[in-house]
Amino acid sequence: MIKSVLKKINNMIVPLRVSMLFLFISLFVTTILLILLVTTQRYSEALSRIAHQRMMNESLLILNKLHKNLMPAQIHSQFAAHLIQEEVIQNSALQIMPLTVNIVKMIPIADGAHWADEKGNFIFSLKEPNGSITTNIYQRNHGVATRTIINRDIQGKIIKKYLSNDLRYDPRTRPWFLLAKKEKTTIWTNVYLFYFLHNKGVTVSTPAFKNGKLFGVFSLDINLNDLSQFIKKIQKITPNSYVFIVDKEGSLIIASGDSSFTKLIANTDVHSTSLIDRTFQEYQRKGGTGLLTFSYLYNNQTYMVTYVPSITFATHGWFIGIIAPQNDFISNLRKMNLVTIYISLSILILGIFLVSSLVSHIVKPLKILVAETENIKQFNLGNKIVIKSRIKEVIQLRNAVNSMKLGLKLFQKYIPKVLVRQLIESGEDIRTGGVRKTMTVLFSDIKGFTTIVEKMDPSELMQQMGEYLEELSQIIIDEKGTIDKYIGDSIMAFWGAPLPDEQPCHHAARAALRCQKKLDELNKIWQQKGKEAFFTRIGIHMGDAIVGNLGSSERLNYTAIGDTINTASRLENINKNYGTKIIVSDTVYEIIKDQFILRMIDCVVVKGRTQSCCIYELLTDDIQNLEFDLHAYNSAFEQGFLVYKQQLWDEAIEHFKRCLEIYPADLIAPIFIERCQHFKSNPPKPGWKGIME
Numbered sequence: 294m295i296k297s298v299l300k301k302i303n304n305m306i307v308p309l310r311v312s313m314l315f316l317f318i319s320l321f322v323t324t325i326l327l328i329l330l331v332t333t334q335r336y337s338e339a340l341s342r343i344a345h346q347r348m349m350n351e352s353l354l355i356l357n358k359l360h361k362n363l364m365p366a367q368i369h370s371q372f373a374a375h376l377i378q379e380e381v382i383q384n385s386a387l388q389i390m391p392l393t394v395n396i397v398k399m400i401p402i403a404d405g406a407h408w409a410d411e412k413g414n415f416i417f418s419l420k421e422p423n424g425s426i427t428t429n430i431y432q433r434n435h436g437v438a439t440r441t442i443i444n445r446d447i448q449g450k451i452i453k454k455y456l457s458n459d460l461r462y463d464p465r466t467r468p469w470f471l472l473a474k475k476e477k478t479t480i481w482t483n484v485y486l487f488y489f490l491h492n493k494g495v496t497v498s499t500p501a502f503k504n505g506k507l508f509g510v511f512s513l514d515i516n517l518n519d520l521s522q523f524i525k526k527i528q529k530i531t532p533n534s535y536v537f538i539v540d541k542e543g544s545l546i547i548a549s550g551d552s553s554f555t556k557l558i559a560n561t562d563v564h565s566t567s568l569i570d571r572t573f574q575e576y577q578r579k580g581g582t583g584l585l586t587f588s589y590l591y592n593n594q595t596y597m598v599t600y601v602p603s604i605t606f607a608t609h610g611w612f613i614g615i616i617a618p619q620n621d622f623i624s625n626l627r628k629m630n631l632v633t634i635y636i637s638l639s640i641l642i643l644g645i646f647l648v649s650s651l652v653s654h655i656v657k658p659l660k661i662l663v664a665e666t667e668n669i670k671q672f673n674l675g676n677k678i679v680i681k682s683r684i685k686e687v688i689q690l691r692n693a694v695n696s697m698k699l700g701l702k703l704f705q706k707y708i709p710k711v712l713v714r715q716l717i718e719s720g721e722d723i724r725t726g727g728v729r730k731t732m733t734v735l736f737s738d739i740k741g742f743t744t745i746v747e748k749m750d751p752s753e754l755m756q757q758m759g760e761y762l763e764e765l766s767q768i769i770i771d772e773k774g775t776i777d778k779y780i781g782d783s784i785m786a787f788w789g790a791p792l793p794d795e796q797p798c799h800h801a802a803r804a805a806l807r808c809q810k811k812l813d814e815l816n817k818i819w820q821q822k823g824k825e826a827f828f829t830r831i832g833i834h835m836g837d838a839i840v841g842n843l844g845s846s847e848r849l850n851y852t853a854i855g856d857t858i859n860t861a862s863r864l865e866n867i868n869k870n871y872g873t874k875i876i877v878s879d880t881v882y883e884i885i886k887d888q889f890i891l892r893m894i895d896c897v898v899v900k901g902r903t904q905s906c907c908i909y910e911l912l913t914d915d916i917q918n919l920e921f922d923l924h925a926y927n928s929a930f931e932q933g934f935l936v937y938k939q940q941l942w943d944e945a946i947e948h949f950k951r952c953l954e955i956y957p958a959d960l961i962a963p964i965f966i967e968r969c970q971h972f973k974s975n976p977p978k979p980g981w982k983g984i985m986e
Contacts (some may be wrong), residue, residue, distance in 0.1 A: 727841020
């Protein structure tokens with residue numbers, strides 16, 4: 294029976310509403326109970342571990358920072374001693390003095406750098422408080438002793454040099470010299486009083502040997518105040534934490550700074566024995582070696598304490614210590630824990646009531662979307678889904694389904710991906726029909742393509758045509774155009790549909806110029822490979838056209854039809870009559886004439902139309918690209934065209950000859966000269982107005 298019940302439970306299908314309510318409430322109740330259990334039983338232990346770990350990590354970090362901060366001084370001491378020992382630098386003031394000066398400049402923590410040999414010769418460069426450097430040179434040779442003092446400014450330039458009679462200082466009696474001589478290796482001194490600065494500090498010294506005997510000692514001095522500043526700059530682990538260094542006797546050497554907490558820790562006037570003394574004694578009682586963190590109760594207050602021996606000053610028994618009140622670690626966390634408990638209990642009560650409403654707002658639209666996905670599965674791409682919800686994910690899912698439906702509709706009908714993307718952006722529905730729009734249309738055609746086809750290998754031709762169409766189509770797309778169709782070697786494109794375009798004529802003109810420029814580049818490459826060159830003629834016209842979906846229920850084509858399209862095609866074809874590359878109608882000319890460089894060609898009646906129009910050649914978008922004076926040419930041409938229409942043939946011929954003088958390579962002026970000569974013998978019909986049909 295039990296197995297039967299379990300089987301039914303396993304096979305049970307639960308509505309989403311019930312499932313979400315059950316899971317939400319169960320998870321919430323379980324979470325709250327676990328939080329309460331953990332915070333009541335494990336809180337103190339967890340916080341103690343965290344505090345101890347933070348103290349240990351901080352002490353190791355400080356130890357590493359101190360060691361890292363002091364190591365450059367030790368390395369330069371060793372390096373300088375080695376240079377002198379190996380006689381790379383001679384034992385002379387002339388060579389050693391620049392070395393000490395540069396080391397003092399390079400090592401911020403070093404107050405002085407000096408060299409002393411067994412004869413008592415001493416070269417010492419000292420960093421003054423204002424940043425300048427003073428060098429003392431003691432020379433004791435052949436029974437004669439001298440002391441030279443050299444003062445430098447902040448830039449290192451010598452500003453004063455003089456002799457001193459004070460020869461009392463002997464480096465051979467100083468602790469750094471004696472200890473280095475004794476240990477025969479690099480050493481760090483304990484804290485002692487500097488002779489020249491009259492303050493306390495430490496020195497790192499490295500002996501140099503010659504033939505197994507001590508030759509001299511190179512040292513760097515570090516002021517205790519600089520070490521104190523280093524300790525003070527260390528970010529506190531808690532607001533009341535205290536970082537300090539003590540020696541093996543427990544005497545305070547340097548500390549992180551002054552505060553109300555400082556007196557409690559270090560001032561023996563407040564208590565008979567300071568907290569530092571007590572905690573250091575406890576550290577020694579626990580072994581006094583290595584890193585150790587422990588809690589210490591003092592005056593009814595628990596403190597977290599860490600001690601770690603200093604690597605650099607291990608021989609002198611220096612220890613880095615950190616003391617911080619335990620309350621610094623747990624006070625905020627304790628408050629947060631109480632707040633968490635109160636908030637969790639409140640949310641548990643409110644959540645039970647709110648989750649039901651929330652689930653309703655999720656489940657209801659999901660049911661609608663599930664039903665709609667079944668329709669999509671059957672490819673029933675009906676109307677747009679309408680779901681109102683304040684839940685972001687539901688709205689995103691609704692929009693995604695709607696977009697998917699629209700995308701499926703489009704991809705059922707179209708192949709050109711760019712056109713499909715544009716149609717998706719436009720939001721147009723897909724059905725047979727169209728609308729009348731003002732559009733700019735571009736037609737292109739390759740000159741003599743039939744002859745090229747007859748001469749070329751079919752596979753090479755198709756490959757070259759593919760490259761040609763790819764490059765020109767991409768330019769048109771870049772200029773916001775829509776590729777309507779490829780008609781053999783011709784391209785039909787338009788601007789203004791399906792997406793609106795504020796400057797369709799400008800984009801079409803720019804696309805035409807770019808296509809011609811790109812074709813010039815392609816022709817150079819093709820001709821180098823022994824291939825045929827393509828020369829393209831382009832026509833551009835603007836006007837009303839019907840644009841939309843044309844076709845059957847099985848296949849649609851998004852295209853444009855009308856007189857505007859036919860006119861653009863005729864303009865492209867007219868290029869062959871004038872030897873031009875790009876012809877635009879007067880409608881396009883009026884719109885782009887201020888941004889592009891054009892010239893008038895003729896006034897014609899385009900095949901299939903009754904009204905005449907003037908046509909213009911689009912030359913460039915920069916007048917600097919022209920090889921002739923366009924303004925002078927246009928002036929002569931306009932005068933010639935005016936008298937040409939008045940049938941003053943000889944006068945017109947003179948003006949057109951002037952055009953040839955301005956632009957010898959012109960192909961238009963010779964055409965008009967030939968016409969004038971023809972009309973002189975064969976006058977046009979009465980009523981002729983200079984319009985070519």
